[in-house]
Amino acid sequence: MKQQIKRKLILCSIVLLSLTMSVAIEKLGLLNGTATVFSQRERQYKHPLNEYVIKAEFDSMEKLLVANQKLTYTNVSESSFQTLYFHLYPNTFKTEGTLPFNAGEINLAYPKGFEPGYIQISSVESSGEALNYVILGVGETILKVNLNQSLEPRAKIDLEITFTVKIPPARGRFGYGENTINIANWYPIAAVHDHRGWNLEPYYAIGDPFYSDTANYRVYITMSPEYTLASTGNIIKRENIGGKVLWTVEAKNVRDFAMIAGEKYKVLEDEVDGIKIKSYFIEDIYGDLALQTAKDAVKIFNKSFGKYPYKQLSIAAADFFIGGMEYPNLVFIDQSLYQEEQQEILEYVVAHEVAHQWWYGIVGNDQVNEPWLDEALTEYSTLLYYEKKYGEDVKENVYKNMVARIYHAYHTPGMESKEKIHRSLKEFENPHEYQALVYSKGAMFIGELRKELGDEVFFQIMKVYFDKYRFKHATTEDFIKLCQQVSERELQAFFSKWLDYNQE
Structure with missing residues (x-):
């Protein structure tokens, strides 16, 4: 009888230990951005394309x-x-x-x-x-x-x-x-x-x-x-x-x-993390800068968010006056940026468009009704590129000149209530307002979120977000819930303050 009781106690202990470990492993998996946060059914089910x-x-x-x-x-x-x-x-x-x-x-x-x-x-x-x-x-x-x-x-x-x-x-x-x-x-x-x-x-x-x-x-x-x-x-x-x-x-x-x-294209190519990177350029200068920037950006974002899942990425100089534009595996870059006096801007634009491969390309969202979601993450990822490649001082200098300066040129003290980040494209009056709020203030918000949560939790969130929503559409609601789940904190007030968004 005592032996039976003893065996039952041992069995119960094993079961309890197993359950405890399962919870711990699941939580660890969540924090590390691994698949264990999701059920096998959710991970295996895919809509036919x-x-x-x-x-x-x-x-x-x-x-x-x-x-x-x-x-x-x-x-x-x-x-x-x-x-x-x-x-x-x-x-x-x-x-x-x-x-x-x-x-x-x-x-x-x-x-x-x-x-x-x-x-x-x-x-x-x-x-x-x-x-x-x-x-x-x-x-x-x-x-x-x-x-x-x-x-x-x-x-x-x-x-x-x-x-x-x-x-x-x-x-x-x-x-x-x-x-x-x-x-x-x-x-x-x-x-x-x-x-x-x-x-x-x-x-x-x-x-x-x-x-x-x-x-x-x-x-x-x-x-x-x-x-x-x-x-x-x-x-x-x-x-x-x-x-x-x-x-x-x-x-x-x-x-x-x-x-x-293009009839005049010259092509340079290299490889990073098993991914072929190609630079298509027209003149003989700065095609190598575009290539190196893309290589470094891919390596940084692979490590920070999750690996780029495709075999190639092309950076193409173009007759394109808008700066840069992202498409899957391909970005257009304004040919006029391939000049000595524009090389710093060229690097910034290439890094930004490469970041879009993660935010828009892999993790999708409604760019019409929630444009902040991919643009803010992309703009902040561009700052992260400078931080990881050159160090904090260079990143801060880029932040002041490329992000904060644009926002402050738009911002009027006391008018914060009209600076809503979360809105559809049709609600913006002009491109300047759009850039100041969606890009710049959006990147500032992501930076403040990182400070609020700390590096460990912040990057855990980014990895889980990438893993969960790759090849799918994410929403603001999804992002908020994930941030709260991973951080185990109530963040609604924080998001509302920056985005002027209330959870549904």
Whole structure:
């Protein structure tokens, strides 16, 4: 009897110890950003991704892309769909009245004068049957496709869209200049359906008005042989066919697909942590600086947040007056920054756009309604690059000149109540206000959050955030809850003070 009791006590002790260790391990896993914070079901379940296969031919004389897009679309919602929606971003370049530039930027975007750009849909089919469609929205930037039968939850549909794209002489995300053809936001991309329904916001002139799900792409583009191509994904084949070059590109689990082509490109490449880094540049100077900056940034962010999950990252000089722009595995950098007097700005912009690969590219968010979430984290990550590479003194100097100075130029003492960081793009009056609040004050907030929580907890939060929401969409609410969970602190008042945001 005593032996039985003793065995039971030992058994209970083992069970209790096991449970205690499990709790400790789970907590440790949470704090270290490991997968143990999530159930195996959550980690293993993945929504099926939409699959794009795009074949396009580029006419260099007319600046036209003639294309065919086959899309396997999966309804991952709990609703039945009678219609599907796509963004037609090129149509915002049709008229001067709908251009995604502010008044003072028109001459910078069109130094030789305005000419229209557009996307023209020729047909939409499914399984060989024509589908009715209508083009609507501000600037005719939404394609509404009526399905012949309801698309139920978890069901798939194959669509085929033929279209033509006219690229305008604009030095922006979508357009061409003296040296490069910038082919971004160029094809019909499926709109996001979330808890609010379909997200059909227009192409705003402020910020990066894009919100998209990750998808798989296989893109075939035929161009004249004089062009060198940089793109999202991996270039897996380059074939000479009939005097032209057929590029085959594959990209998996990315939010968008962009390309840039140039006749004068020179290319440097290196590797860091098993990731190929490429620098595409036009003149013979500072292509190496862009390459080294990208390498160092990737290494720092890999260690600080979590490893970059793709095989390559390209930094491409471009006819692009806005500074820099992020796309998956590819960033555009203003060619005018590749000069001796601009090299400090070049380094800053490259580091910032590389950081966007983590915040926007891998961890997604609604850049229209919650732009602060990726921009504030990216701007602060840029400061972190300087801290880890050069030390605290250099970081503080960069902070004063590139962050605090911009905010204080905007800030009016006593007007803090009007400095709301958490707001949609349409609520900002001008780009200066957007930059001062979303970028600068947003980065200041992340810096104060780090001070409030301490380095150990702060970087634990960043690693868990990256791990939990990679290839997904995160929200402000998600970020706040995660910060509270990892830190085991009530932070609502702290977030409300900086963001003017109240939890739902």
